Amino acid sequence: MERLLSEIRSCQVCKSHLPLGPRPVVAAHPNARIVIIGQAPGTKVHETGIPWDDPSGRQLRKWLKISDSVFYDESKIALMPMGFCYPGRGTGGDLPPRSECAPLWHHALLTGMPSLELIILIGTYSQHYYLGKNVKGTLTETVKRHQDFLPKYFPLPHPSPRNRFWQSKNPWFGKEVVPVLQKRVAGILDLD
Structure with a gap:
């Protein structure tokens, strides 16, 4: 695993497409029981190199x-994103994760973690990649039907502060989905 992580952290495949240069952000261990697959690091995470070291990460830890x-x-x-480096800024926020990363690195990472019990899929990029034709019509429908993907996968919206509107429009998420997520995570990690 250490060799694989070293290879990932020194990856230069997308260098010419990255406005801040490559800085792959990933955290993994052979004994991990849960993997969280997000989108791509933002500028703060690119700066620190610490996954989910931002307001989205704080919200995610509350959900969990x-x-x-x-x-x-x-x-x-x-903690592994769909795109390991900050992809740059677009008109409505950050650009989508680079498409090279997941096919290049995900299989090897997941294979190197034989104790995984749960894969948390945050946002549509990871959900479409991992759930394929089983993904529902919208992120809202996919998250609402989270039970369909258990015990292996748990789809979530992005915990970004920008998604507060989505959460206020979908109060069932906090009442019905988050408690199921918390119970599943606590059970796997023996936190009860």
Whole structure:
């Protein structure tokens, strides 16, 4: 695993497409029980090199009901995005994750974590990649039908502060989905 992580962290495949240059951000360990697959690092995470080290990460940890120390314990939770480097800025926010990363690195990472019990898919990019034809018509429908993908996958919206409107429009998420997520995560990590 260490050799693989070293290869990923020194990857230059997309260098010419990255406005801030390559800085792959990933955290994994052979003993990880949960993997969280997000979109791509933002500028703050690119700067620090720490996955989910931003307001979105704080919200995600609230949804999971876990401390920073549990979240960043690679032997418990692996953190890998669809695109490992900051992709740049578009008109409505950050650009989509680079498409080269997931086919290049995901299989090897997942294979190197034989104890995985849950793959949390954050946002449409990871959901479309992993759920394929089983993904529902919209992110809202996919998240609402989260039970269809258990026990292996758990689809979530992005925890970005920009998605507050989505959360206020879909109160069922906090009432019905988040408690199921918290119970599943606590059970896997023996946090009860």
